[in-house]
Amino acid sequence: MRFPGPVSNSHWRPTRVSSSQSPTTALILRPGRSSLRCPLALLCLPTEPSLELRTSVPFGGSTPSGPTHDLEADQSDLLRGMGKTNWGGWPSPVLPIGKWSFPIGFTEEGYGSTIPVISASHVGRGRMLGYGHESWVDGAGVKETEFSLRAVEWVCGQNADVGLAYGAGYDDFEDELQGEGHTVHLSVTPADLSGIDCLLDEFWNGHDDTDNQNLVDFMLAGGGLIMGGHAWYWSYSNSDVSHNYPGNKIAKTTGLFVSHAWGYNSIDFRVAPHELTRPQAAIDAIRADRIDNQTLSVADATIADATLSSCTGVVALDFHDFWGPLRETVNTTGWTIIQYGTLWQNVGYNLGEDPVADTLLRVETALTQGLPANELPAHPSHAEFPGEVPANATRITRTMSIDGNQSGLPGNFGYSGARSHIRMTTGLYAAPGEVVTVSLPSGIVDSGTYVLVGAHSDSLWGKSQLHRHPQIVRWWYVDNTTMEVGNAFGGPIYIGIEAGSTLGNFDITISNAVKAPRYIHGETDIFQWQQQYRHDPAPWAEIGSGQFILTVPSYEIRDLDNPQDLMDWWDEALGMEHEIYGYTPWPRVERAVFDAQISVGWMHSGYPFMAHDLSVAGVVDVSYMSENGDWGMFHELGHNHQWMPSTLPGTTETGCNFASVYLMEELVNPPNLRPADPQRAYFEDGSNISNWSTWVALDTFLVIKEEWGWAPITEALAVYYTLPAAEVPSGGTEEFNAWVLHLSNTTGYNLAPYHAAWGFPLTQATYDALAHLPVWVDDPLRGDFYVYDAILRNLSATNVTSSTADVTWDVYDNGTNTTLTVYYGQTDMGNNSQLWSYSVSAGTPQVGPGSAGISFADDTTYYVRIMASNEEGEAWFGPISVTPN
Numbered sequence: 001m002r003f004p005g006p007v008s009n010s011h012w013r014p015t016r017v018s019s020s021q022s023p024t025t026a027l028i029l030r031p032g033r034s035s036l037r038c039p040l041a042l043l044c045l046p047t048e049p050s051l052e053l054r055t056s057v058p059f060g061g062s063t064p065s066g067p068t069h070d071l072e073a074d075q076s077d078l079l080r081g082m083g084k085t086n087w088g089g090w091p092s093p094v095l096p097i098g099k100w101s102f103p104i105g106f107t108e109e110g111y112g113s114t115i116p117v118i119s120a121s122h123v124g125r126g127r128m129l130g131y132g133h134e135s136w137v138d139g140a141g142v143k144e145t146e147f148s149l150r151a152v153e154w155v156c157g158q159n160a161d162v163g164l165a166y167g168a169g170y171d172d173f174e175d176e177l178q179g180e181g182h183t184v185h186l187s188v189t190p191a192d193l194s195g196i197d198c199l200l201d202e203f204w205n206g207h208d209d210t211d212n213q214n215l216v217d218f219m220l221a222g223g224g225l226i227m228g229g230h231a232w233y234w235s236y237s238n239s240d241v242s243h244n245y246p247g248n249k250i251a252k253t254t255g256l257f258v259s260h261a262w263g264y265n266s267i268d269f270r271v272a273p274h275e276l277t278r279p280q281a282a283i284d285a286i287r288a289d290r291i292d293n294q295t296l297s298v299a300d301a302t303i304a305d306a307t308l309s310s311c312t313g314v315v316a317l318d319f320h321d322f323w324g325p326l327r328e329t330v331n332t333t334g335w336t337i338i339q340y341g342t343l344w345q346n347v348g349y350n351l352g353e354d355p356v357a358d359t360l361l362r363v364e365t366a367l368t369q370g371l372p373a374n375e376l377p378a379h380p381s382h383a384e385f386p387g388e389v390p391a392n393a394t395r396i397t398r399t400m401s402i403d404g405n406q407s408g409l410p411g412n413f414g415y416s417g418a419r420s421h422i423r424m425t426t427g428l429y430a431a432p433g434e435v436v437t438v439s440l441p442s443g444i445v446d447s448g449t450y451v452l453v454g455a456h457s458d459s460l461w462g463k464s465q466l467h468r469h470p471q472i473v474r475w476w477y478v479d480n481t482t483m484e485v486g487n488a489f490g491g492p493i494y495i496g497i498e499a500g501s502t503l504g505n506f507d508i509t510i511s512n513a514v515k516a517p518r519y520i521h522g523e524t525d526i527f528q529w530q531q532q533y534r535h536d537p538a539p540w541a542e543i544g545s546g547q548f549i550l551t552v553p554s555y556e557i558r559d560l561d562n563p564q565d566l567m568d569w570w571d572e573a574l575g576m577e578h579e580i581y582g583y584t585p586w587p588r589v590e591r592a593v594f595d596a597q598i599s600v601g602w603m604h605s606g607y608p609f610m611a612h613d614l615s616v617a618g619v620v621d622v623s624y625m626s627e628n629g630d631w632g633m634f635h636e637l638g639h640n641h642q643w644m645p646s647t648l649p650g651t652t653e654t655g656c657n658f659a660s661v662y663l664m665e666e667l668v669n670p671p672n673l674r675p676a677d678p679q680r681a682y683f684e685d686g687s688n689i690s691n692w693s694t695w696v697a698l699d700t701f702l703v704i705k706e707e708w709g710w711a712p713i714t715e716a717l718a719v720y721y722t723l724p725a726a727e728v729p730s731g732g733t734e735e736f737n738a739w740v741l742h743l744s745n746t747t748g749y750n751l752a753p754y755h756a757a758w759g760f761p762l763t764q765a766t767y768d769a770l771a772h773l774p775v776w777v778d779d780p781l782r783g784d785f786y787v788y789d790a791i792l793r794n795l796s797a798t799n800v801t802s803s804t805a806d807v808t809w810d811v812y813d814n815g816t817n818t819t820l821t822v823y824y825g826q827t828d829m830g831n832n833s834q835l836w837s838y839s840v841s842a843g844t845p846q847v848g849p850g851s852a853g854i855s856f857a858d859d860t861t862y863y864v865r866i867m868a869s870n871e872e873g874e875a876w877f878g879p880i881s882v883t884p885n
Helices: 071-079 142-156 171-179 209-220 246-254 279-291 298-312 320-333 355-370 526-531 563-581 613-619 622-628 631-640 657-668 680-684 694-708 711-721 732-747 752-757 764-769
Strands: 025-031 049-055 084-086 094-096 101-108 114-123 126-131 161-165 183-188 198-202 224-228 256-258 266-268 396-406 422-430 436-439 450-453 474-477 482-485 491-497 501-515 518-520 540-544 548-553 590-595 609-612 791-798 804-813 819-825 838-843 848-855 862-870 873-882
Touching: 071 101, 071 114, 071 142, 084 142, 094 101, 094 114, 101 266, 114 142, 114 209, 114 246, 114 256, 114 298, 126 142, 126 209, 126 246, 126 256, 142 161, 142 171, 142 198, 142 224, 161 171, 171 183, 198 209, 209 224, 209 246, 246 256, 279 298, 279 320, 279 355, 298 320, 298 355, 320 355, 396 422, 396 491, 422 540, 450 482, 474 482, 491 501, 491 540, 526 563, 540 563, 548 563, 548 613, 563 622, 563 631, 563 657, 563 711, 590 613, 590 631, 609 613, 609 631, 613 622, 613 631, 622 657, 631 657, 657 694, 694 711, 694 732, 711 732, 732 752, 732 764, 791 862, 791 873, 804 862, 804 873, 819 848, 838 848
Parallel strands: 126 224, 161 183, 161 198, 198 224, 518 540, 548 590, 590 609
Antiparallel strands: 025 049, 084 266, 094 256, 101 114, 114 126, 396 501, 422 491, 422 501, 436 482, 436 501, 450 474, 450 491, 540 548, 791 804, 804 848, 819 838, 819 862, 862 873
């Protein structure tokens, strides 16, 4: 296979490296930690140099005296004549963060943005190209393989000696490579790269430090490397993609960084990458805009921000070549202060209004999320939210016991954050930017436990206007018995226990923290609460019990005299929530955190469930709650109780309202509650199940509730908790049918006709399985909203004589406004009333036995059918045959 056009620099050939060669060694100045001096702890410059030994070549890519490369020409060489391609697998981004790195192919990321999934780089004298999926290295279809071969020529040169890595699975590429004039070497390892010009390998590999150094030395001296691999699957069971993902262990040198995001498979190579899709170019442009007054257009700034937004949340701060200019820029421009505002106020920070500022805001987030505790500043925006610690607040040391036995919730509680780390309150607060020391037992180290500083864990990057900084909590993994933790914004201190842990009770000691107001129901002395605890200085407080914990601004509870009455009420509310869904005992203490702004909605479910701070005043006022309740609070707690197999299609926002209705009726009982009111428009539109959701669906359940109470619904929900795996319904049809079966069995009535009226797609197997139960014939849909067909069973003839017989039947369902007519004759005329010889009116059916007499004109066999008719049409039963006796 040959390309549409030759690679323009095809005369270039990598310098083959013998095993005895080694690159030159250079001394590079790096700041020593002990000599850091910097304003705002953003860009730390050394007062005394310290030395870092780094391997390099005299003209290494990042040194001022190094060569320049025409990256646009490189892109052109690789893209010329290429078209649309569609690769297999789901790739990860390959971020070209190095000075001489550049993107080649883009695709749509899983969450909507565009990401580079094929990138390349100059590395010393050598070259590297990276694919976001390992299967792409040796191509796929015709067009994809054409590109892969071109990539080999760009990296390796023409007629090259190409090594295929041992165990990488690329041996099937041998024929194509040989067809292009290359010599192929199989089963090559980094331990011996002699005799080859380049190596084809995987990012997700098993290389050790020596292997990686060999690869780096190989490229610096002129060798080529092509790697492929995704990191999104790796990230499910691993952490710190910057340092632990195998392919990124050489990324500081290669400039190609594999992110843990994911994307789709289509790449259009006809679209030449914009210059600012190269991160280093975007960084230079951002810096020039803010420091050198070289203003970017909004369009260019938007591209630069999009480019860097893929990097700043994943590239670790010790990638100095990437972060240095960005930190310098933020150090020059200063921190972003975002004005606090409530949900309804048009104040704060508008994302997208100034893309350069957005980039710098992302840099600030990376710093506050990534700097070690002893380098964290007090971000000045903390004064807006979450609030200031009083200047005279005493720092204390406290030892406390933590319950490390935390099961969490089963994963099928899908809206609850079921497997989230359980937050164990300490009652202490970290002041913004201050180092807090936490001491823990050795058995807790590397147990999956975290120290969490901050309560407001919603990320706000998806909002258009910000009323606080987008990320203001900090998770610290417990990897040592003594840890330094902190938060640039400050926040409550928690111990985060992994769901499913059985660590037992253990003691921890926290030093240099501030006391926070805390009430523990049944434990806190009310006199001490009133005289001392509610006045503790931290800006956030917790009011909690063994059922529920509220995280609220301290100013909202400074005058709270009766927390015991409040938590008695909330305990009752939570107990009723658990009761209505039939899952008891509930294995987790639920949490609500109130915030200036949350990621979505007025409130949202999860652990903790989040709400706007506008709700706090009512929620901590027991008189208000007793009189008015809070539908939204009950609703979100209801979401946390929704079990996925019993959550029917269309009912995500319905099943949660079981709790809202139940608590409003039974706990609050305000005067304006309405009974179920089936929505006529739904039935007039033909009971289209695709439109069955939220309020329409809620009425379906409330009609049942008003007939039998909540008990049958609760019992039906409880059935699902212990279903064998083989009986768990899958897919809409199975889910609808399973619910009708379980609910019918708990009421003792066949509810198939009722649910069919709502449009449920019921199967014959469901009707058959419920045939032993009586039909619910008194449901309020009949007549006003839906016309039911009658159902007759056991049609037969008795008392047969030579001239008469009695036709008998059982009325299983009398239908709506139904009239029965018995048709008979010497020939079966089917379901056509006009063709029958004789007929007898049997009147209006009632549930139970029915009969009608017929007479014979001769002694031949007669055939009988019964027609049940109403305004919607006819239903026929039979035939039976009767021979005069």
